[in-house]
Ligand code: SF4
């Protein structure tokens with residue numbers, strides 16, 4: 118306990134906000150299990166999923182851990198969470214975009230939970246990194262911190278490129294305790310996971326980043342890594358937001374990740390603690406990723422619990438089990454207190470990137486918060502962790518100054534929502550930013566499209582020119598370059614114009630002369 | 641959505657309310673030195689400001705209740721009442737609050753859109769229109785909070801009866817000017833040293849100096865309260881005081897006789913009220929951190945220039961207004977490098 122109080126250096130970043138601490142004891146966090154529901158809904162959402170990538174048909178029996186889809190270079194396979202019968206496969210395109218296809222696979226559980234045969238590996242050092250990455254890929258491990266980026270691809274990119282592995286145990290939201298809970302229970306396995314990753318991508322140091330309030334865990338880790346020179350523990354200040362990879366790099370090194378690059382490009386490989394655990398399970402136990410730890414945060418009494426949940430469990434069942442009876446009275450949010458994205462469909466299931474379910478009692482708002490106009494106070498500027506000017510962005514996006522918004526780097530915003538929370542005028546800033554970002558993306562694609570078409574046009578012109586030169590090769594008197602320059606038409610029209618002018622002049626002269634003559638005659 | 645989880649979450653209403661609380665010590669000190677007249681004056685300012693606010697909101701067709709409740713017009717009125725000398729009649733107060741609320745605030749588009757600080761616009765209008773009243777004097781208050789005091793001050797404000805003590809300049813029994821700065825301005829050029837030799841005047845001067853010292857210190861206390869509550873940011877007050885200090889120090893060492901010493905600048909006139917209450921008004925200052933520092937430096941420099949080289953004794957109002965004019969420019973040209981771009 119006193120061990121940790123001696124630590125001098127705490128890593129910090131500029132901006133951000135302090136939060137009140139949770140009043141319940143951190144030691145109470147253990148993993149709770151819930152029984153399996155009757156029906157699992159597995160959502161497969163990838164951008165470019167083709168229908169022939171499905172591996173199963175309706176009315177087919179599946180075993181627990183059986184892959185349901187083939188993966189490709191972008192997506193990893195998804196596995197059946199339990200044994201049972203496939204009842205239905207639905208296709209529906211998402212409302213967000215046409216090319217985002219959503220597949221919903223319904224599995225009826227037979228409560229037997231029969232596993233496929235798992236291939237265990239005892240000594241992973243006998244395998245080459247490539248084959249280990251293949252195993253990780255086949256187990257369907259993705260970034261469990263919310264990024265949904267395929268871990269195998271990340272590892273593949275990182276080979277011989279990184280020098281440091283950063284294990285991210287920093288909760289992105291102050292009230293999620295899923296990562297803490299995982300560390301509390303499976304610390305040894307996480308260490309093995311770290312070693313596997315270091316074996317694969319040959320890193321020289323492993324940093325475990327953790328927030329300062331988890332004192333017990335820190336001392337535990339310190340004891341464990343005492344005679345392992347590879348490991349190092351880094352303690353972060355308790356602040357929101359600290360979980361984003363951009364901000365972790367900034368706090369650790371004081372430098373930013375250059376624009377358009379990833380942390381791998383500057384030598385840091387960042388993995389969430391849950392991902393590390395999943396990698397260990399995938400390699401050593403041969404288990405595919407079918408379960409994860411989800412925090413339940415109840416707003417009412419600051420109760421926070423963690424559950425080990427099979428992916429695909431409907432949230433409805435989850436709530437019923439917790440005896441939250443009247444679902445209509447509650448608002449369910451996905452993500453933490455800050456990121457609260459409201460969930461409309463209660464039949465939506467736990468997917469790989471959900472790490473928190475927030476339950477709030479629905480209250481009819483008696484007092485609407487008054488929205489004043491921006492009073493220019495600059496609180497938002499002081500808290501922004503990525504050094505933006507939210508007030509400026511707000512003005513630009515409100516009045517549709519897209520160019521200016523872009524030059525104020527609106528695309529860098531990580532949508533952490535602190536600026537919105539500290540704003541004294543209750544302006545929904547992030548709403549504006551999101552809209553502006555969509556518009557910016559559209560503008561970008563438009564520009565790209567224009568460029569592409571212009572390229573095509575130029576190529577076509579060149580092609581036609583080539584053909585013409587071939588055709589008119591022998592006729593020297595025909596100057597075909599003139600044709601291509603669009604100047605022929607222009608020249609002819611100009612000539613005509615000049616001719617017309619001259620004719621008109623002549624006519625006018627004629628009239629003048631005749632009038633003068635007439636005047637003379639009168640005299 | 642209001643969250644109970646965050647430290648220091650304020651709404652506009654709360655911010656304005658805290659500013660009001662922070663100005664309480666200053667109000668009390670001014671009352672102590674100048675009598676109940678200050679209190680009555682502030683009350684009148686508040687009444688007129690709210691009246692104008694309601695009228696203009698009605699004309700503009702806005703929700704009256706919400707806009708009144710944000711307390712901003714009360715803050716403007718209190719600051720205005722604290723910064724003017726306590727010799728105004730009621731119609732001047734009306735005139736000043738009309739300019740502050742209607743012209744400076746609502747004709748520009750209401751709270752958040754105004755370019756100029758409303759309180760300072762009201763002050764500047766008075767300063768230009770009635771320069772004599774604005775630099776007038778008042779007696780040392782002896783009958784504090786007695787009935788006599790109240791009647792005198794009511795007479796003064798509503799009927800302007802006690803005219804005699806306003807315009808006399810050379811009577812030795814009366815403090816000659818509103819602020820010692822003014823006094824210094826009048827006497828220094830020719831005979832600062834000789835006038836100091838006059839012992840009776842010197843004593844008076846010490847009293848008046850100390851009274852303004854106390855008022856400034858009470859503003860300082862209020863300012864520290866605001867800083868502690870994180871309502872205002874330290875950047876503007878400190879850059880303002882810093883630049884004022886630096887410039888006046890440099891000047892002081894070149895000509896010790898003609899120029900007052902820098903500490904005198906700090907604790908006289910409206911330095912502290914400007915530093916902590918007026919220049920930190922969120923609406924009319926730059927919102928970015930560097931912009932705030934630049935703004936403070938500009939105001940400090942202007943105050944120094946006006947105090948030392950112009951005919952106005954206390955340059956707070958004009959320098960703040962001029963700084964407000966520059967703010968949109970600062971805001972437009974300042975950019976931060978976002979995350980991971982080249983540092984500017
Ligand atoms: S939401 Fe965007 S602009 Fe606002 S504080 Fe976060 S990163 Fe900055």
Ligand code: SF4
Nearest residue numbers: 491492494495497540
């Ligand atoms: S916090 Fe809100 S009111 Fe203050 S500058 Fe930012 S957007 Fe404007």
